[in-house]
Amino acid sequence: MLIILDRDGVINEYDGNYICSADEWHPIPGSVEAVARLCNAGHRIAIATNQSGIARGYFGFDELDAMHEKLERLVEAQGGCIDFIAYCPHHPNDQCHCRKPLTGLLEQIRQHFHLDTLKGAIMVGDSRKDLEAGHAAGCQPVLVRTGNGQDTERHLDARPIPGVEVTIYDNLSKFADALLSAEGW
Structure with missing residues (x-):
C-alpha cells in the first residue's frame, strides 16, 4: 500500500513557526520508527x-534538501526508506497547482509510482488541507493529533468535510500500530 505523509x-x-534548517528539524518521538x-x-x-x-x-x-536528507538518514538507520518526496516551494498567493489542498503534489506522487489512480492509498496529515487534498486525489484521509492536528480535529467537529470520513489517531506511531494490526483497515 502507498502511504503519503505530510x-x-x-x-x-x-509549532506553527517555519523550520528553516536541519538543526531546527526534530522528529516527533516514535515517528521515524x-x-x-x-x-x-x-x-x-x-x-x-x-x-x-x-x-x-x-x-x-539547499536547506530543504538538508532537512530531507536528515529525515531519510534517520529512517534508513531504523531499516526503512522514504520512496519519494514531493514539495511545493510556492507562496500561497502564487496560484500554483501543487500547494495543498490542491492535488498537484499527490499527482506528482501518483506519476512517480506509475499508478493510474491513488485509490487505496492513505494520506496522513495534521491539517484540513492535507485531508482535503488526499480526499480529492482519491486517498483515504487520516488525521493525526500532532502538530496542528488537535486544532484541525476541533474544526472538523464544527465544520466537517462534506462526504469525507476521517480516521483519527494520536500520532503517526499509533496510526502505524493500527494499520499493521489491520484494525479498521
Whole structure:
C-alpha cells in the first residue's frame, strides 16, 4: 500500500513557526520508527509537503534538501526508506497547482509510482488541507493529533468535510500500530 505523509506536524515537530534548517528539524518521538515499521511491512512511503518558506525567503533549496536528507538518514538507520518526496516551494498567493489542498503534489506522487489512480492509498496529515487534498486525489484521509492536528480535529467537529470520513489517531506511531494490526483497515 502507498502511504503519503505530510511532513511538518506529522513526522517532525511543528509549532506553527517555519523550520528553516536541519538543526531546527526534530522528529516527533516514535515517528521515524513508525515510518520504518511501515516500510518493513512492505508499504511504500511518500511525503507531500507545502514549503512556502522557500518563496518567502526564510530558507533555500539547499536547506530543504538538508532537512530531507536528515529525515531519510534517520529512517534508513531504523531499516526503512522514504520512496519519494514531493514539495511545493510556492507562496500561497502564487496560484500554483501543487500547494495543498490542491492535488498537484499527490499527482506528482501518483506519476512517480506509475499508478493510474491513488485509490487505496492513505494520506496522513495534521491539517484540513492535507485531508482535503488526499480526499480529492482519491486517498483515504487520516488525521493525526500532532502538530496542528488537535486544532484541525476541533474544526472538523464544527465544520466537517462534506462526504469525507476521517480516521483519527494520536500520532503517526499509533496510526502505524493500527494499520499493521489491520484494525479498521
